[in-house]
Amino acid sequence: MTKPVEPDAGAAETAPLSVPDRLTAAATRLFAEHGFERTSVQELVEAAGVTKGAMYHYFTSKDDLLFAVYERVLSMQTRRLAAFAEAEGPVARRLHQAAADVVITTVDNLDDTLIFFRSLHMLSPARQSQVRKERRSYHELFRSLVEEGAREGAFRTDVPPDIVVSQYFGAVHHLGMWYHADGELSGAQVGEHFADLLLASLRT
Amino acid sequence: MTKPVEPDAGAAETAPLSVPDRLTAAATRLFAEHGFERTSVQELVEAAGVTKGAMYHYFTSKDDLLFAVYERVLSMQTRRLAAFAEAEGPVARRLHQAAADVVITTVDNLDDTLIFFRSLHMLSPARQSQVRKERRSYHELFRSLVEEGAREGAFRTDVPPDIVVSQYFGAVHHLGMWYHADGELSGAQVGEHFADLLLASLRT
DNA sequence: CGAGAATCACAGACCGGTCGGTATGTAGGT
DNA sequence: ACCTACATACCGACCGGTCTGTGATTCTCG
Structure with a gap:
């Protein structure tokens, strides 16, 4: 065998x-x-x-297994975000698509994302900083879309882009606390609503 | 002694x-x-x-101590929200104040809220459902403000109020993951930005 | 080409240490 | 005398990780 x-x-x-x-x-x-x-x-x-x-x-340890779970979903989401960011079209549309997509991938991997924020602190400091680094580049990629829209005059400029991104991802990362697949709304529907609210909050 | x-x-x-x-x-x-x-x-x-x-x-157990920590901050936030909800003035202003205030109380008790969402699942099922019940009534009180604004025509009606509230509290509850008291922005400043974004996302 | 050596991919018993909780004792107040 | 409010020693359970063993596969070399 x-x-x-x-x-x-x-x-x-x-x-x-x-x-x-x-x-x-x-x-x-x-x-x-x-x-x-x-x-x-x-x-x-x-x-x-x-x-x-x-x-x-x-696996070298129990922590290592936890880390492997993290890596899988994190790298997948980063790849997808990059694809949306690099696509063609107006920035508002690309941001909307990326924002809706991250909701969908999050609810599709709800267990992983739940573990993520619940158990990050259980990892060794070295592993933690590695995860945080990846998470940070993810955040910055998303933020660059917000900044691009602000430069073009499509989005408001009186709120720091970091705040906008932190607020949005906070909401996304918390999906694991309340979203249930057997609820009224599908992941795609929640994603649409979330993205609509984000774009509305950024209007000039 | x-x-x-x-x-x-x-x-x-x-x-x-x-x-x-x-x-x-x-x-x-x-x-x-x-x-x-x-x-x-x-x-x-x-x-x-x-x-x-x-x-x-x-305390009867280690869990009991965790539960006591939960209760303290949860009841405090619920009391404050009720005060804002029952106040006078246009609903948009009351919602803005309540939204900004919950950010402030959250960053003022960042440790508690961090524990809250990280360790809720460690509680006994009975305790968990008790906490969830309180959390739910908190959510519903906030939602009633959104619904009131929607009825009055002050807020949009094409997004379910539950989604709005879940998104906002998701962002607030995630503050413990990234906010640091020694950062650039004070809790009050973050609260203002968060509340501004919320109100903007609800405009008709 | 074939046989023995080395390696791989696990199996499963075992261990040192830790942890939540308890049992028992006691000093001070009433 | 009795209760409250602790102090201290202790226990049995459990847990992450290691260690040795083993059957199958692959490699080596004559």
């Missing part, structure tokens, strides 16, 4: 995922459910259908 | 606070600094200058 286990050998779910993928998937679910500290390595590996030996073969 | 200890008997800070108050103050600081789970009861009571016996005399 080089990579996949034989079908239907494990517990409930036995998709042919690799062992590291099974571990990150189980970690995402359990960390979001009980929190990072309340989830023991033992129950984590049992949920993933592997053993501790397997986990410590691929 | 019925209530106060003799002056200058403990560690660094020996204000004549009662033992429960010393414990909640130490808990607020340590939970915000290292997180709830990483803070042991032993270091907590040492920071408060008391012993475990004292702590378990006033």
